[in-house]
Amino acid sequence: MPSAQESTALSVRALDKSFGALHAVRAVSFDVAGGEVLGLLGANGAGKSTIVKMLAGLVRPDGGELAIGGEVRESLTPAAARALGLAVIHQELALVDSQSVAENIFLGHPRPRRGGVLDWKALAREAERACAQFGIELDVRRNAGELSTWERWATVLVRETRVRSRVLILDEPTAAMDDEHVVRAFEAVTAAKARGAGVVFVSHRLSEVLQICDRVHVLRDGASVGEASTAGLAREALVAMIVGGEARSPSAAAPAAPKPIQTGRPVLEVSGLRRGRRSRPASFSVSAGEIVGVAGLVGSGRSALLRMLAGAEPVVGGQASVDGRQLRLGSVGAARGAGIVFVGEDRLTQGLVDTLPITANVTLGRRSGTGPLRAVVNHRREAATARSWIRRLRIRGASPNGAITQLSGGNQQKVLFARALQCRPRVLLLDEPTRGVDVGSREEIYSIIAGFAQEGGAVLTAMSDLDELAGFVNSALVLRDGALVDVLEGEAVTRSRILEACYGHA
Amino acid sequence: MATHDATVELLRDGRTWGSFVRDHAMELSGAVALVAALALFSVLRPDVFPTSANLSVVLSNTSVAGVLAIGLSVSLVAGQFDLSIGAVLAITGVLVAALLNHGVPWPIAVLGAVALGAGIGLINGVLTVRGEVLSIVATLGMQSVIIGVLTWTTNDAYIQITPRALPDFGRESVLGVPNIALVMLVLGVAGALAMRYTTAGRNLQAVGRNPEAARLAGLNVGGYVLASLAVTGAFAGIAGVLLASHLGGGHPEVGPGYVLPAFAAAFLGAAAHRTGTFTFLGGLYGAFLLTSVTNGLVIANAADWTANVITGLVLLGAVLLSRIARRRTLARVKRVREESAS
Numbered sequence: 001m002p003s004a005q006e007s008t009a010l011s012v013r014a015l016d017k018s019f020g021a022l023h024a025v026r027a028v029s030f031d032v033a034g035g036e037v038l039g040l041l042g043a044n045g046a047g048k049s050t051i052v053k054m055l056a057g058l059v060r061p062d063g064g065e066l067a068i069g070g071e072v073r074e075s076l077t078p079a080a081a082r083a084l085g086l087a088v089i090h091q092e093l094a095l096v097d098s099q100s101v102a103e104n105i106f107l108g109h110p111r112p113r114r115g116g117v118l119d120w121k122a123l124a125r126e127a128e129r130a131c132a133q134f135g136i137e138l139d140v141r142r143n144a145g146e147l148s149t150w151e152r153w154a155t156v157l158v159r160e161t162r163v164r165s166r167v168l169i170l171d172e173p174t175a176a177m178d179d180e181h182v183v184r185a186f187e188a189v190t191a192a193k194a195r196g197a198g199v200v201f202v203s204h205r206l207s208e209v210l211q212i213c214d215r216v217h218v219l220r221d222g223a224s225v226g227e228a229s230t231a232g233l234a235r236e237a238l239v240a241m242i243v244g245g246e247a248r249s250p251s252a253a254a255p256a257a258p259k260p261i262q263t264g265r266p267v268l269e270v271s272g273l274r275r276g277r278r279s280r281p282a283s284f285s286v287s288a289g290e291i292v293g294v295a296g297l298v299g300s301g302r303s304a305l306l307r308m309l310a311g312a313e314p315v316v317g318g319q320a321s322v323d324g325r326q327l328r329l330g331s332v333g334a335a336r337g338a339g340i341v342f343v344g345e346d347r348l349t350q351g352l353v354d355t356l357p358i359t360a361n362v363t364l365g366r367r368s369g370t371g372p373l374r375a376v377v378n379h380r381r382e383a384a385t386a387r388s389w390i391r392r393l394r395i396r397g398a399s400p401n402g403a404i405t406q407l408s409g410g411n412q413q414k415v416l417f418a419r420a421l422q423c424r425p426r427v428l429l430l431d432e433p434t435r436g437v438d439v440g441s442r443e444e445i446y447s448i449i450a451g452f453a454q455e456g457g458a459v460l461t462a463m464s465d466l467d468e469l470a471g472f473v474n475s476a477l478v479l480r481d482g483a484l485v486d487v488l489e490g491e492a493v494t495r496s497r498i499l500e501a502c503y504g505h506a
Numbered sequence: 507m508a509t510h511d512a513t514v515e516l517l518r519d520g521r522t523w524g525s526f527v528r529d530h531a532m533e534l535s536g537a538v539a540l541v542a543a544l545a546l547f548s549v550l551r552p553d554v555f556p557t558s559a560n561l562s563v564v565l566s567n568t569s570v571a572g573v574l575a576i577g578l579s580v581s582l583v584a585g586q587f588d589l590s591i592g593a594v595l596a597i598t599g600v601l602v603a604a605l606l607n608h609g610v611p612w613p614i615a616v617l618g619a620v621a622l623g624a625g626i627g628l629i630n631g632v633l634t635v636r637g638e639v640l641s642i643v644a645t646l647g648m649q650s651v652i653i654g655v656l657t658w659t660t661n662d663a664y665i666q667i668t669p670r671a672l673p674d675f676g677r678e679s680v681l682g683v684p685n686i687a688l689v690m691l692v693l694g695v696a697g698a699l700a701m702r703y704t705t706a707g708r709n710l711q712a713v714g715r716n717p718e719a720a721r722l723a724g725l726n727v728g729g730y731v732l733a734s735l736a737v738t739g740a741f742a743g744i745a746g747v748l749l750a751s752h753l754g755g756g757h758p759e760v761g762p763g764y765v766l767p768a769f770a771a772a773f774l775g776a777a778a779h780r781t782g783t784f785t786f787l788g789g790l791y792g793a794f795l796l797t798s799v800t801n802g803l804v805i806a807n808a809a810d811w812t813a814n815v816i817t818g819l820v821l822l823g824a825v826l827l828s829r830i831a832r833r834r835t836l837a838r839v840k841r842v843r844e845e846s847a848s
Contacts, residue, residue, distance in 0.1 A: 344722055351722075364719075
């Protein structure tokens with residue numbers, strides 16, 4: 001336990017927040033003492049990010065109180081949080097790339113001047129001194145654009161704590177850092193702690209949490225489930241706290257569609273797939289009629305795996321084949337030619353063309369034209385095609401020539417499924433297929449996917465809701481830090497088993 | 507146009523005429539502006555403005571800006587800005603004049619000029635796609651290069667076309683409609699049909715509006731962008747030939763004056779569209795509206811500078827209007843998203 005403990009630095013009381021029907025944070029309370037590091041833990045969707053956003057003043061709480069150094073507030077703005085001495089280091093490290101480290105450190109703070117002009121020497125000197133307080137050695141004259149992740153993080157840390165901070169919130173600080181840089185980041189955290197700041201450390205990396213934190217506060221489904229001192233706390237016990245029991249509530253949308261049981265020959269076979277030179281290669285296969293889930297915590301590389309197979313992201317090494325035929329990786333056209341179709345996680349940016357009618361949104365990217373020639377559009381036949389998909393996928397409120405923007409999210413998603421299915425794919429790659437979709441449409445989308453599998457297709461789908469995933473897939477690939485770490489099959493696909501694999505057994 | 511059908515469908519889905527007027531305020535305001543402008547000049551100069559002779563003048567003046575605007579719309583749809591169209595207009599006009607004077611048969615001279623325009627557009631496209639230079643910058647540089655080359659080769663001297671075939675074509679009319687206006691109309695209608703009835707036109711819209719979605723749907727986004735700039739160049743070449751035929755020669759300094767009207771026409775057309783998209787017929791409508799107004803100003807003895815002010819204001823107003831239309835569409839998408847998320 002730290003000797004420099006002061007009075008309470010941050011006190012969170014019955015903090016509450018809902019987004020529509022989603023109760024994201026349920027009456028969460030915790031305290032952080034000065035000179036203490038509190039680990040804020042929980043699986044995806046547990047409410048960590050929402051709490052960080054409320055502390056940073058980016059999201060307004062529905063209820064509860066926040067007290068920073070004894071000053072009680074019902075909500076904060078970014079400026080108010082800063083004024084009270086609360087610094088948040090977000091995962092996205094916002095720096096002006098064309099300016100030096102020193103200039104970035106002084107961004108938003110008065111810069112030293114002499115005779116009315118900027119005093120560059122004093123600027124560098126003061127920046128170096130600020131870095132030294134955290135034991136950080138940086139060439140403050142370098143441009144921010146040339147920095148490594150660790151150096152960027154250090155620059156932001158020094159900038160945000162330029163005015164003495166009582167509370168420091170670190171959101172996934174080590175997510176993109178090498179091991180040696182993690183050590184240096186921890187030295188900086190220890191230095192902040194020694195200066196009496198209360199630190200909230202948000203992370204998925206449990207070994208790091210156990211190393212740097214004095215206490216942990218665990219969230220599950222938006223609610224606090226426990227608090228513990230890390231002294232003598234076993235990793236397994238921590239995982240058990242985070243994972244909890246099975247399905248959280250009966251209302252959690254477990255898909256109604258039955259799991260396809262019979263699976264046939266392998267359709268998609270992947271071996272040694274690698275994203276970067278240092279990443280671990282992934283090998284797996286998906287058979288005809290099989291639905292394989294892709295699970296992992298935020299940042300584990302779920303989307304990247306799907307996008308690599310779709311040809312939308314470059315690949316360093318590895319091979320993939322569809323029905324035994326080798327696939328040229330790195331080209332969307334080649335992947336589609338081989339029968340691989342990808343439906344992205346964000347309809348708006350990766351799917352819909354809002355100025356085109358529903359018909360054209362359905363047929364976009366079709367290899368054969370609807371008219372007599374490939375280059376010509378036959379509007380009548382196209383409308384008929386769209387109408388048949390509208391019927392088959394039960395796309396409500398849609399007329400073939402209607403505007404895509406008039407549809408609800410679930411029905412827009414079904415239009416994208418129509419676009420994918422009318423290419424007659426062998427493999428469907430789905431990234432969060434039910435994100436932002438109402439409960440009714442969600443079940444229908446699950447049965448569309450199951451129907452595709454039952455007709456002999458292979459499905460690989462990333463889903464962050466593990467209850468839904470566990471209820472829907474035949475097997476699950478578990479990713480951690482960009483690597484495939486486990487493959488769970490059949491009865492072993494449960495929320496707790498997946499989470500245990502996500503956090504690792506070591 | 508495709509989205510027009512959407513409108514009809516919406517009306518069928520039980521919308522009232524009141525909401526139709528509200529949703530289509532842009533289109534209707536454009537039409538009202540056109541009618542008001544025509545009426546105003548007709549009242550001011552009833553003996554000159556509303557005559558078939560003047561209509562024929564307006565139409566031939568519309569043609570060059572109109573063809574430029576059609577071509578411009580192609581790259582604007584793909585999300586690109588081509589500032590070199592004025593320079594291409596000038597150099598292709600000079601080339602066709604020079605070729606004709608050297609005894610080259612007119613079909614070959616015309617083809618040569620259009621090919622030069624397409625070639626310059628192709629270079630713009632390669633710079634944009636392969637070189638990753640913003641098209642607005644690439645074409646700005648290209649424009650300066652072309653204008654320099656023109657001055658070097660012609661000493662800024664007007665080149666009169668001696669063989670009569672092309673100049674005669676450029677000054678004759680069919681049933682009161684100038685030939686060059688017919689060319690414009692044919693190109694506009696052909697372009698609009700191509701946009702509606704070819705997969706390429708459809709894909710171009712997808713590439714311009716949502717490149718990531720287009721890429722994930724397997725479209726060659728770079729290829730479409732490159733081709734769109736080449737087509738814009740080719741249309742600028744056609745406009746150059748039309749202008750040379752109308753003037754009876756190639757004028758090296760004619761380019762810059764046409765860039766702004768062409769952009770204003772294209773944006774006017776987009777502003778007149780419900781979703782703020784660029785369309786060929788919209789571009790023609792914009793060119794006609796703009797030319798009518800500047801022609802009316804001349805006839806009403808307004809000072810020369812008024813045309814510049816009006817063209818600039820029209821461009822700014824049109825861009826603002828099309829932005830508003832686009833924002834409305836986005837707001838609608840967002841609303842639907844939020845409704846479905848909650």
